């Protein structure tokens with residue numbers, strides 16, 4: 001029996017969240033449902049059964065819809081870390097665990113990625129990388145709980161993945177991130193081209209996601225701490241020599257917080 005491909009669709013929520021929905025035949029799973037309503041509307045419209053919810057971290061815009069979805073699909077599995085901050089998790093996972101998703105005939109590996117929160121995780125598998133608020137296109141998550149060192153290490157685990165890995169993050173922050181990236185690295189031609197493309201996508205009301213690891217390595221300043229131009233920008237801005245990787249990362253993150 002030939003298998004149908006898994007369709008991956010962003011369900012928009014709130015201002016700029018995407019709830020990624022992976023769907024095969026009449027089954028689907030979602031990642032980080034901050035709001036139940038758009039998910040319920042989507043599954044009803046397409047007559048789908050929601051079999052699993054994946055959760056990357058506890059923030060309400062990633063978990064707010066779980067309770068309502070569980071009510072509608074009592075057999076659903078809720079997969080996330082073991083934390084009192086994420087109630088309703090039925091399948092607790094930790095770094096390195098494999099998560100099998102029978103309804104889509106696929107699986108994910110769990111990556112522990114402290115930085116945005118201290119217990120943020122990502123799911124990586126054949127379908128791509130679902131990395132919540134850790135890696136964004138041309139940016140990275142704010143450091144609410146972790147240190148710059150932790151975040152940089154977490155990001156390095158993602159850039160170690162195969163370069164063609166598709167990156168599905170949770171927010172459409174791309175254009176704002178690109179503006180910042182260009183302030184840090186104005187002569188990056190890949191970034192200039194990417195900005196034009198991303199502007200076109202948004203004008204057409206089309207997501208800029210997913211990206212790929214390869215693309216992020218070319219345009220994302222937080223992954224480009226070895227860029228001489230970024231180091232020069234920071235050194236001039238701060239009137240000191242900024243070239244060590246963690247120092248560059250820390251100063252970029254601090255600058256972006258007030259950009």
Ligand SMILES: [Zn+2]
Pocket residue numbers: 057059116133
């Ligand atoms: Zn968050």
